[in-house]
Amino acid sequence: MLESSATQGPYWEQPLPEDEHLRHQMEHLREEHLLFDPRPPAELNKYVLAAMKKTGPRFWLLVLGLGGMVSVFLVTWLLQMIYGIGITGLNRSVMWGPYIANLIYFIGIGHAGTFISAALRMMRMDFRRPIARAAETITLFGLATAGLFPIIHVGRVWKLFYMLPIPNQRGLWPNYRSALFWDMSAITTYIIGSTLFMYVALIPDFAMARDHTSGWRKKLYTALALGWRGSEGEWHRLETVSNLLSFVIVPVMFSVHTGVSWNLSMSLQPGWHSAIFGPFFVVGALYSGVAAVILVMILVRQAMGMGYFIRKEHFNAMGIFLLILTLTWIYFYFAEWITNWYGNLPPEVAIQRQLTGPLAPLFYGMLFCNIIVPLATLWSRRIRTNLKALFVVALIIQVGMYLERILIVAAFLSRNELPFNWVDYVPRLPEILITVGAMSFLVLMYTLFTRVAPIIPVWEVYEGQAVQSPRRIGRAVVPTRTEAH
Amino acid sequence: MSETVTTGHKWTMIVDLDKCTGCQACVVACHAENNVPTANEDEVVRGRANHWMRIERYWEGEYPHVQARFIPVFCQQCEEAPCEPVCPVYASYHSEQEHLNMQVYNRCIGTRYCGNNCPYRARVFNYHAPHWDAPLEQQLNPDVTVRSAGVMEKCTFCIQRIRRAEEDAKVEGRPLRDGEVVPACVQACPTDALIFGDLNDEESRVARMLPDERQFKLLENLGTQPAVYYLKGGETHVGE
Numbered sequence: 108m109l110e111s112s113a114t115q116g117p118y119w120e121q122p123l124p125e126d127e128h129l130r131h132q133m134e135h136l137r138e139e140h141l142l143f144d145p146r147p148p149a150e151l152n153k154y155v156l157a158a159m160k161k162t163g164p165r166f167w168l169l170v171l172g173l174g175g176m177v178s179v180f181l182v183t184w185l186l187q188m189i190y191g192i193g194i195t196g197l198n199r200s201v202m203w204g205p206y207i208a209n210l211i212y213f214i215g216i217g218h219a220g221t222f223i224s225a226a227l228r229m230m231r232m233d234f235r236r237p238i239a240r241a242a243e244t245i246t247l248f249g250l251a252t253a254g255l256f257p258i259i260h261v262g263r264v265w266k267l268f269y270m271l272p273i274p275n276q277r278g279l280w281p282n283y284r285s286a287l288f289w290d291m292s293a294i295t296t297y298i299i300g301s302t303l304f305m306y307v308a309l310i311p312d313f314a315m316a317r318d319h320t321s322g323w324r325k326k327l328y329t330a331l332a333l334g335w336r337g338s339e340g341e342w343h344r345l346e347t348v349s350n351l352l353s354f355v356i357v358p359v360m361f362s363v364h365t366g367v368s369w370n371l372s373m374s375l376q377p378g379w380h381s382a383i384f385g386p387f388f389v390v391g392a393l394y395s396g397v398a399a400v401i402l403v404m405i406l407v408r409q410a411m412g413m414g415y416f417i418r419k420e421h422f423n424a425m426g427i428f429l430l431i432l433t434l435t436w437i438y439f440y441f442a443e444w445i446t447n448w449y450g451n452l453p454p455e456v457a458i459q460r461q462l463t464g465p466l467a468p469l470f471y472g473m474l475f476c477n478i479i480v481p482l483a484t485l486w487s488r489r490i491r492t493n494l495k496a497l498f499v500v501a502l503i504i505q506v507g508m509y510l511e512r513i514l515i516v517a518a519f520l521s522r523n524e525l526p527f528n529w530v531d532y533v534p535r536l537p538e539i540l541i542t543v544g545a546m547s548f549l550v551l552m553y554t555l556f557t558r559v560a561p562i563i564p565v566w567e568v569y570e571g572q573a574v575q576s577p578r579r580i581g582r583a584v585v586p587t588r589t590e591a592h
Numbered sequence: 593m594s595e596t597v598t599t600g601h602k603w604t605m606i607v608d609l610d611k612c613t614g615c616q617a618c619v620v621a622c623h624a625e626n627n628v629p630t631a632n633e634d635e636v637v638r639g640r641a642n643h644w645m646r647i648e649r650y651w652e653g654e655y656p657h658v659q660a661r662f663i664p665v666f667c668q669q670c671e672e673a674p675c676e677p678v679c680p681v682y683a684s685y686h687s688e689q690e691h692l693n694m695q696v697y698n699r700c701i702g703t704r705y706c707g708n709n710c711p712y713r714a715r716v717f718n719y720h721a722p723h724w725d726a727p728l729e730q731q732l733n734p735d736v737t738v739r740s741a742g743v744m745e746k747c748t749f750c751i752q753r754i755r756r757a758e759e760d761a762k763v764e765g766r767p768l769r770d771g772e773v774v775p776a777c778v779q780a781c782p783t784d785a786l787i788f789g790d791l792n793d794e795e796s797r798v799a800r801m802l803p804d805e806r807q808f809k810l811l812e813n814l815g816t817q818p819a820v821y822y823l824k825g826g827e828t829h830v831g832e
Binding site: 190191192193197199200201202203257261262263266267269270279281282284285286287288291370373374375376520523525526527528530531 | 635638639640641642646648649650665674677678679680681682699700701702703704705707708709711712713716717718719720721740741742743744810811814
């Protein structure tokens with residue numbers, strides 16, 4: 108019913124108007140927007156649960172393959188612990204290499220998820236509803252993977268607890284002046300905050316799953332749902348906590364990649380010692396992170412048949428966001444580069460010569476992936492809504508951002524103040540295996556997670572559908588949204 | 593420039609580049625004294641030559657008119673050391689008493705942040721468990737710890753020799769005499785290019801030599817305030 112009336116049925120029963128013009132508009136609206144295409148909650152529940160429980164041979168093959176890669180990763184790591192960091196390609200000048208680049212990269216791709224969810228929630232942008240969980244999940248496992256790398260990186264991993272502020276008999280505390288300590292604190296806060304944020308939103312979905320499953324799943328969801336009954340008070344508290352946590356998450360998100368960048372910029376290393384690194388890294392993280400969320404959205408939609416929930420409107424919106432981030436990132440990179448170039452300090456000139464000389468393929472390849480490709484494609488709505496094209500663009504951005512990270516760590520370190528200490532860095536097999544294995548770990552965790560937790564926040568979708576409805580104003584159908592919260 | 597430090601010992605090294613011939617005797621002496629492991633050829637090619645002290649060789653001019661210049665570089669024992677604040681576990685810390693950069697091997701977890709942050713690249717990371725070709729493993733110095741794989745290490749100004757001299761002086765109930773503390777590199781230097789002493793002792797040789805019109809500090813512009821003074825060598829070249 109387009110007319111407001113107390114006698115109308117539930118929100119998902121809205122017959123199309125008889126007027127052909129209006130009917131056409133309504134059909135268009137429903138096709139375009141998930142929230143104007145309501146279905147009964149029970150149907151949506153069934154849809155999501157069925158996708159969650161389905162595990163075919165292809166799924167297990169994927170898990171087996173990824174599991175194999177993760178085993179290789181673990182064995183390589185064990186060998187590294189036994190034989191020392193010497194099995195990597197690091198040397199006396201380049202003491203940080205791919206492990207730190209991976210830390211930056213994985214935090215980066217894990218960055219955007221919760222941020223998108225929290226920031227869009229703060230701004231009441233309802234299109235986030237179906238994609239929030241998929242994005243938050245990549246934060247969760249992106250951070251988990253990133254968190255492995257400081258552990259892999261250190262020389263004596265069995266002494267890592269020295270970094271924790273735990274009481275000990277010598278009264279020795281960690282060094283609060285070290286950027287590594289700030290970084291560790293920021294990452295820990297973000298992991299805890301984003302996990303809480305995600306879990307709070309998961310409770311109603313766990314309760315839903317609890318009510319519709321049996322066996323081990325029933326037991327698991329009963330525990331995880333924390334006795335959720337769906338009373339008015341519970342929903343109210345859920346809303347309050349989610350809003351509060353969104354406001355907490357956003358500043359913490361900024362602190363995390365700023366902290367990571369400060370590991371580099373607080374040092375005296377030429378090229379690193381730059382005040383712009385904080386915001387530059389945050390933008391870079393969002394850039395690769397949003398591209399990663401798009402990749403995940405496409406994969407979840409195609410592999411789990413989520414075409415009803417994740418639609419073109421979402422890809423279009425995310426594509427525009429990605430384009431904005433492309434431009435922002437270019438601006439920051441340009442500002443950083445031109446200051447160094449104009450400053451013309453000898454060690455920084457040496458770094459620039461290194462990048463445009465022997466490492467030119469990597470450097471120009473990075474610029475091509477991060478600047479040319481996104482700028483050439485993302486302006487077009489047709490490409491933004493074409494899943495194959497968007498997938499390729501997002502993947503290319505991942506490659507570009509990874510190159511950027513590895514160059515900024517290893518290539519910069521290979522040039523420093525005293526030319527006698529210029530040592531080039533070449534990666535060796537263990538580092539490559541560990542990097543590929545960590546990526547597999549992230550994908551594996553994500554894949555398994557989609558089979559134990561509803562990857563679409565169903566309650567958010569039907570809440571969104573309930574508060575929105577089309578209204579007729581004259582000869583036009585207009586989307587409206589109630590503020591009843 | 594902080595010439596204001598007056599408390600405790602201010603251990604200082606002077607490197608006279610005019611006298612340095614690049615013979616590397618100091619490097620060998622340092623390896624022997626401080627149980628610094630030797631790296632094999634493959635490791636050196638990978639850029640893992642692990643010396644606490646190295647002779648940096650720079651070429652000047654175009655062939656055939658080239659000159660080799662040598663500059664011995666080791667930990668500069670900076671007063672404002674960049675390696676110290678970045679260590680998350682205080683393995684790298686400043687001794688207020690002796691004005692030296694200390695490295696606590698037991699505490700080091702191997703983040704290698706200090707190594708990155710040292711503009712002199714004076715720090716050495718143990719990429720492997722220490723190894724000496726026979727019979728070198730028979731001559732390890734019992735006064736110095738053998739460091740395990742995964743920790744950072746660097747020149748200590750032979751702190752074990754400083755301690756020995758201090759204890760000897762204490763037993764005899766007298767203050768330390770100038771020239772009593774001799775680091776291994778100084779002892780080995782055949783041309784007397786390395787001079788070591790306490791800058792706070794006005795009678796010491798280093799105090800009498802400074803200031804010198806030839807003096808400079810390495811990468812002084814970074815504000816690290818090194819305890820090593822170099823004396824410019826105008827004619828330090830070979831091959832002429």
